[in-house]
Amino acid sequence: MIKALKRELAALLDDPWQLALISYIPLISIIALWLLFSAGLPRQLPVAVVDLDNSQTSRALARQLQANPVTKPISYTGIPSAEAAMKQGEVYALLVLPYGLKRDLLTAKTPIIDIRYNSQFLLVGKLLSSQLQLSMADGLKPLGELKLLAAGVPMQRVAVNLSPVNSQTTALFNSNTNYVGFLVPPVLIALLQLVAMMVFANSLNRELRWNTTKQWYALGLWKVVAAKVLFYTPLVLLHGGFMLALIYLYLGLPIAGSIAVLLIAQTLMFLAVWLMVLTIFFALKDSARVISFCTAMFAPAFAFMGVTFPVHEMPVLAQWWRVIMPTSHYIETHIAVVSYGQGLIASLPQMASYWGFLLLLIPITILAKKGFAETEDTELITLAKEQ
């Protein structure tokens, strides 16, 4: 076993790309992806305001948007120029304060304030729609109060009369609805799975590229596979640990449970990834094709995790595909531990959901027994050139 492990170490040191993959590439990628979302809370999103009324009231309403941290109002003189800005993605929403707004309010007609939000950018659009409505409602409150006071409602009763039912909304488990806490972990987990896949596939492919499959069988097939698992699992786990440390220790995002449980869950996830890569490797036995096929399998993993789009709203076929992705098993444990503080004992049933991946051992054994055909022509030539 020591011999097999030493062999892996020698192989790693000899391969600059593999070395990069287990050292700085994941670190750079993790930091780059975090940087993208580092703003966390959407703030100062540009909104076009067209004030056709130019009255005290309409200006007060427009100012209301300035007070809202999410919106940054930009004045446009006419609807066409505002529309053009919206079509070019310069502003994410358009608010039109109609001509005669103040007059209509005073003469007890119901004016209409138009809000158009860009739902092609769904996330921003939905956020702005609710924020703009909220701002307008707040801005109109003084008017309503004035009206009630004029109607002879006593001061103390005004607030209650305006809105008898107050609502208090609590975002459970992500209290300031921070996008870093929501988006970054699943994105990084998807990345981690890709890195893990590549590292393991490269390690297997190397046996093909250097035509060492005979040596492999001589050492014992399972022994070498075990050595690869023993060698690479801790290395990849280090990246997983770095990711968790960055998010929950350095950035200090709230975590209710323990990081140790997450690391155990990650270990199981990596073992599932290894099994899938082994199956594909023994089925295809060609380095470039193995990578292409694994890429096709794992690249869309993020969409299937069910964080951006709820799992129970996915079609059945998507739910089946989801079961094949190790990340979707892991993310459930991750969210339960981070949000609900789930302990190790409670996480065990979730971790057991990986058992299906063990079935892959059957095709792996069958395919591995077949052994390898003579190394392909192209590989030999590349090999000869590299030496």
Add this chain to the structure above:
Amino acid sequence: MSFLQLIWAEIKAVLADKTIVITVFGGVLFYSILYPLPYLNQVPTEQQVVVIDHDHSSLSRQLIRDANASPKIEVIALLGSIDEAKRWIETGRAHGLLVIPANFRRDLLLGTGVTLSYGGDASYFLIYSAVVEGLISAGLDVGKDIQRLGLLAKGNNASAVQQSLNVVKLNSIPAFNPSLGYTPYVVPGLFLLILHQTLLIGTGILGASQWKRQGYWRDVSPLKLICGRMAAFMLIYTLLSSYYVGYCYYWYDVSLQASLGQVGLLMLPFLLATSAAGIAFSSLFTRRDLPTQVLLLVSMPILFVSGFVWPLALIPDVVVAISQVVPAVPAIMAMLELNQMGASWQSIMPQWLQLWAMVAIYFGLAYWGVSKRLKADSLINGSS
């Protein structure tokens, strides 16, 4: 070797390479089904919510019925305590809760304010926003009913009551993606990225497997080789793009605002720049399994920096500036503006010209890289 023969040789080389066929044709077809698959049902509806009713009055029951009538939520249980509700949410049986305080009805009728508490599991944003929107609108409806009753009881006439309840009408309407669907949101940008990445991988693998071997690519000048290769990939990708931008956009209900000519004019520099970039990129590799790995690692950052998933205004300027060298970044934004948001051709001119500039720059880089690669390796061949 004539130019046409070269193009034919290129196409044959692509089709003979199983890995490239899997990536380019297989990948494009496979992803056109797999990526949008989770989002086919478009809008999250009927999120499970539990209710804690401390009031047990006719009005609290009406509120629960109102909430249940909202398409966004479904009340699945009445529970006794918040702790119990929390357990339901933690085990994934429910995603939100509504707490109706004791004396809810009495306080409302007496004219004292009441506070309803809502909670949603914010670990899942789409679910959270659906739950909150559904519950708030139910709460507002009940509030309005009470106000109306109060005003009518005071002897106001019905039309005046209507007026004082709705001082202003807020007319908030989604533009460009009117169904608020998830596939029309994700598909246009994502599919351009898939075309971009598979084209880069295809040219990358082709180059990586050729540099150290003998073949037709040594019989022509680097300039001719690059032109021939770009022409061959343009032919293949005209077909694949027609499938994506034509059929798939239509199939996934993406809004289509631009004319065929305009879309074609936009795709032209995008595909040219990408294939030139791919050829330049391919001169960095001699191992066939590496181009895929490198491009896989940058896929997610490119998707997020292209500006439709996450607002560009929030991404650090340095990152946005660096991303401008990737052909997919201006192309995705230009396509969204032109085809999905109906902007005029003039307004996407900056991106269009940027893409043409990329064609020139990447062509130059490709020429440099390929001639260096072929010269270096022919020296090795000569000496060995």
